[in-house]
Amino acid sequence: AQTVTQSQPEMSVQEAETVTLSCTYDTSENNYYLFWYKQPPSRQMILVIRQEAYKQQNATENRFSVNFQKAAKSFSLKISDSQLGDTAMYFCAFMKPFGGTSYGKLTFGQGTILTVHP
Amino acid sequence: EAQVTQNPRYLITVTGKKLTVTCSQNMNHEYMSWYRQDPGLGLRQIYYSMNVEVTDKGDVPEGYKVSRKEKRNFPLILESPSPNQTSLYFCASSLLGGGGRGLSEQYFGPGTRLTVT
Numbered sequence: 001a002q003t004v005t006q007s008q009p010e011m012s013v014q015e016a017e018t019v020t021l022s023c024t025y026d027t028s029e030n031n032y033y034l035f036w037y038k039q040p041p042s043r044q045m046i047l048v049i050r051q052e053a054y055k056q057q058n059a060t061e062n063r064f065s066v067n068f069q070k071a072a073k074s075f076s077l078k079i080s081d082s083q084l085g086d087t088a089m090y091f092c093a094f095m096k097p098f099g100g101t102s103y104g105k106l107t108f109g110q111g112t113i114l115t116v117h118p
Numbered sequence: 119e120a121q122v123t124q125n126p127r128y129l130i131t132v133t134g135k136k137l138t139v140t141c142s143q144n145m146n147h148e149y150m151s152w153y154r155q156d157p158g159l160g161l162r163q164i165y166y167s168m169n170v171e172v173t174d175k176g177d178v179p180e181g182y183k184v185s186r187k188e189k190r191n192f193p194l195i196l197e198s199p200s201p202n203q204t205s206l207y208f209c210a211s212s213l214l215g216g217g218g219r220g221l222s223e224q225y226f227g228p229g230t231r232l233t234v235t
Contacts, residue, residue, distance in 0.1 A: 004160070045208060045226035091160055104149045104168075104212060105176060106224065108160035 002027045002094050006109035013082045014117050020067075021077045021112050023092030029053075031097045034068065035106070036077045039089040048090070051075065082116045089113050120145045122227035124209050130233045131199055139194045139230050141209030147225075148214040150192040154178065155206040155229075164207075167192055168214065199234040206231050 003026045013019035025034070036048040051059045051068050058066050063080045079086055092109040122143045131137055143150065151166035153176075163176030167186040181203055183195040192211075196203060207230045213222035 006160075043206065043229045043231075045210075045229075047223060050223075093161075104151065104166060104214070104224070105163050106153075106161070106210075108153075108162070110158055110160050 002029075002032075002096070002107045004092055004094050004107050004109040006090075006092055006112050008112045009110070010113045010115070012115045012117060013079075015082055015084060017082055018078060018080045019082055019114065021079075021090050021092075021114065023075045023077070023109055025073050025075065025092070025094050025107075025109075027073070027094065029096055033095045033097070034066075034075045035093040035095070036064070036066070036075075037091045037093060037108075038086075039091065039111075040085075040087070045091075049077070079114075084116050084118060087114060087116045120225065122209055122211055122225050124207075124227035124230050126230060127228060128231045130235065132235055133200055134198050137196050137199060137232075139196075139207060139209075139232070141192045141194065141227060142190050143192075143209075143211040143225065144190065145211065145213075145225065146189065147211035147222075148189070149222075149224075150186070150209065150211045151176065152182070152184065152192070152194045153208045153210065154203075155208065161208065164194070199232075201234050204232060204234050 005024050032053045034051045038046045038048050049061045065078045067076045089111045093106040125140045148169045152164040153161040155161045162178045165184040167173045209227040210224045212224040
């Protein structure tokens with residue numbers, strides 16, 4: 001079974017600064033998908049960024065980028081130029097590829113509460 | 119607008135009183151699932167469905183039932199709720215991949231806050 005670990009229960013950052021959220025995972029699969037989800041106080045789950053394990057290039061989405069280290073099973077999220085609207089709970093998640101058992105199931109980490117201070 | 123809807127959004131009930139949380143999607147997705155979110159545990163999958171009449175257990179299925187009689191609907195049933203089922207519940211849906219290495223984004227509903235006293 002896969003496990004996802006987020007070792008930082010809470011983080012804080014000043015507006016306009018950069019912050020990195022950590023995530024490690026454990027799997028015996030060679031191909032899989034990794035995600036970062038944002039959950040603001042509204043509780044809505046919002047997909048921030050995704051990475052396919054067979055792609056070596058790190059994914060980027062505007063101010064959000066990841067550092068994917070497949071051998072180390074590490075998948076950190078970097079938020080640049082932090083904004084007040086980035087304040088939220090962030091979840092790292094793992095998914096097995098299509099065709100295998102349990103496809104579609106997201107295995108989530110415990111979450112990291114990020115607070116952006118003005 | 120493409121969306122996943124859940125009802126009710128908030129529910130307070132008593133132990134043993136059967137309840138159903140509805141989930142509906144308008145995107146013709148084959149795959150639907152239910153998660154519960156608890157502090158310090160993230161989200162955990164309860165049940166999932168690959169298509170109509172095809173359902174299977176996730177990681178924490180005890181105390182829950184589901185059905186998939188129509189493609190758009192995937193209700194979560196608590197036959198005899200207990201206080202340990204107090205949680206935040208999410209329904210999610212997606213297409214069943216894009217073939218080969220295809221990946222479909224999962225769409226989440228707004229969540230249902232359930233309290234069992």
